[in-house]
Amino acid sequence: MNREDFGSDFEWGVSTAAYQIEGSHDVDGKGLSIWDVFTSKKGKVRNNHHGNTACDFYNCFKGDIGLIKDLNIPNFRFSISWSRIIPNGQGAVNQNGIDYYNRIIDYSLECGITPWLTLYHWDLPQALELRGGWTNRDIIGWFSDYTELCAKNFGDRVNNWMVMNEPSVFTGAGYFLGIHAPGRSGLRNFLPAIHHVTLATSSAARQLKAIIPHANLGTTFSCTHIEPQAVTERNLLAVNRVDTLLNRTFLEPILGMGYPQNDLKVLRKLDKYIKGNDEADMAFDFDFIGFQNYTREIVKASFFTPYLGASLVKAEKRNVPLTDMKWEVYPQAMYHVIKKFDAYPQIRKIIITENGAAFPDIVVNGEVADEQRISYLKDNLQSILRAKKEGCKVDGYFVWTLTDNFEWAEGYHPRFGLIYVDFDTQRRIVKDSGKWYKEFLTRKA
Numbered sequence: 420m421n422r423e424d425f426g427s428d429f430e431w432g433v434s435t436a437a438y439q440i441e442g443s444h445d446v447d448g449k450g451l452s453i454w455d456v457f458t459s460k461k462g463k464v465r466n467n468h469h470g471n472t473a474c475d476f477y478n479c480f481k482g483d484i485g486l487i488k489d490l491n492i493p494n495f496r497f498s499i500s501w502s503r504i505i506p507n508g509q510g511a512v513n514q515n516g517i518d519y520y521n522r523i524i525d526y527s528l529e530c531g532i533t534p535w536l537t538l539y540h541w542d543l544p545q546a547l548e549l550r551g552g553w554t555n556r557d558i559i560g561w562f563s564d565y566t567e568l569c570a571k572n573f574g575d576r577v578n579n580w581m582v583m584n585e586p587s588v589f590t591g592a593g594y595f596l597g598i599h600a601p602g603r604s605g606l607r608n609f610l611p612a613i614h615h616v617t618l619a620t621s622s623a624a625r626q627l628k629a630i631i632p633h634a635n636l637g638t639t640f641s642c643t644h645i646e647p648q649a650v651t652e653r654n655l656l657a658v659n660r661v662d663t664l665l666n667r668t669f670l671e672p673i674l675g676m677g678y679p680q681n682d683l684k685v686l687r688k689l690d691k692y693i694k695g696n697d698e699a700d701m702a703f704d705f706d707f708i709g710f711q712n713y714t715r716e717i718v719k720a721s722f723f724t725p726y727l728g729a730s731l732v733k734a735e736k737r738n739v740p741l742t743d744m745k746w747e748v749y750p751q752a753m754y755h756v757i758k759k760f761d762a763y764p765q766i767r768k769i770i771i772t773e774n775g776a777a778f779p780d781i782v783v784n785g786e787v788a789d790e791q792r793i794s795y796l797k798d799n800l801q802s803i804l805r806a807k808k809e810g811c812k813v814d815g816y817f818v819w820t821l822t823d824n825f826e827w828a829e830g831y832h833p834r835f836g837l838i839y840v841d842f843d844t845q846r847r848i849v850k851d852s853g854k855w856y857k858e859f860l861t862r863k864a
């Protein structure tokens with residue numbers, strides 16, 4: 420398998436997110452985000468870790484972008500911290516924040532690296548959370564204003580934009596299960612969050628298109644391949660309900676298909692929040708859709724899970740190879756999800772905007788021999804190539820992630836990076852997987 424096999428216009432990159440790498444959570448005028456507040460509460464995150472310093476990217480970005488260059492990675496995905504440029508989420512702008520992101524963009528371009536910018540990667544300004552956050556319909560306007568500011572300040576040099584990162588995860592974990600920031604739970608929070616995030620995604624996209632007409636616009640979705648524990652009618656119906664929630668609820672309204680309410684009854688409760696022209700306003704013709712896949716889920720029917728009637732069969736109970744996140748290593752999942760979403764005629768282009776794995780990396784003589792990660796990446800690329808050879812419109816791949824970083828509720832324990840970080844000294848060590856990715860991107864067939 421060579422880079423050429425994927426075609427010369429295939430986009431190769433690496434993905435990151437602001438809260439997971441930047442640190443400097445309260446300097447130079449930055450306002451607090453929901454993750455700054457969530458991690459300050461004991462017991463919310465493993466080992467009570469937080470992102471106050473993280474990978475200190477705020478200060479070390481030149482070094483890390485230099486490493487992206489050294490690894491010959493042409494595209495760099497990063498996110499903007501809303502509260503770093505608008506401390507209260509609305510109103511006064513923090514010019515220090517704008518200047519910081521201009522430095523990242525300019526230095527990336529100076530290094531010959533193309534910036535791919537994510538507008539929202541989970542770090543909502545706390546000041547907006549206090550006004551209801553994603554459960555308050557006014558957030559559609561707040562997010563649109565933030566988008567306008569970003570487009571006007573960065574649109575002259577950034578051509579590749581992603582509006583949202585994995586809405587199913589940050590609304591599910593943050594507004595239904597309460598295990599991520601802001602720590603809210605229940606349908607009364609989850610349902611309005613679903614609807615407002617969907618409307619905000621398309622209204623922001625229209626805003627971007629109006630200000631940067633030539634921009635390459637996308638948005639990203641978490642997705643997973645789902646199979647029944649045993650092929651029974653009850654389990655197959657359960658698979659369909661889980662698939663509807665995880666893979667279709669946030670995507671299909673954007674594609675102009677409305678919410679898949681026939682396949683998951685609880686989604687009919689969204690009608691309470693759907694107003695006026697919402698159905699039409701939820702749709703937007705994106706240039707690409709970013710899909711993020713890491714594994715597969717095995718599902719069985721269950722009376723005990725309200726609304727879903729299904730439960731996930733934990734991978735660690737299934738005697739299968741696992742990552743440090745206890746996710747099954749199942750690279751065929753990537754093939755299946757691409758085939759699934761390729762079938763949507765409304766999707767013009769698929770880009771895998773995240774894929775990667777956490778493994779227990781150790782430093783030996785200044786090196787990190789992460790063979791498992793190399794195999795994981797290779798096998799997932801094989802799956803992508805297989806789908807591509809079958810005609811699927813998949814045109815890009817971004818590794819999650821550049822440096823080990825703050826893995827949300829798991830803190831710094833899971834290491835996903837191509838580059839090892841010693842969080843005591845901020846020393847970086849390019850892992851063997853980073854060297855492999857470089858060799859793969861550089862080697863001529």
Ligand SMILES: O=C(O)[C@H](O)[C@@H](O)[C@H](O)[C@H](O)CO
Pocket residue numbers: 436439584585588641711773819826827835
């Ligand atoms: O998309 C996500 O879930 C997040 O974008 C990343 O921030 C995670 O760190 C990664 O997926 C590994 O879990």
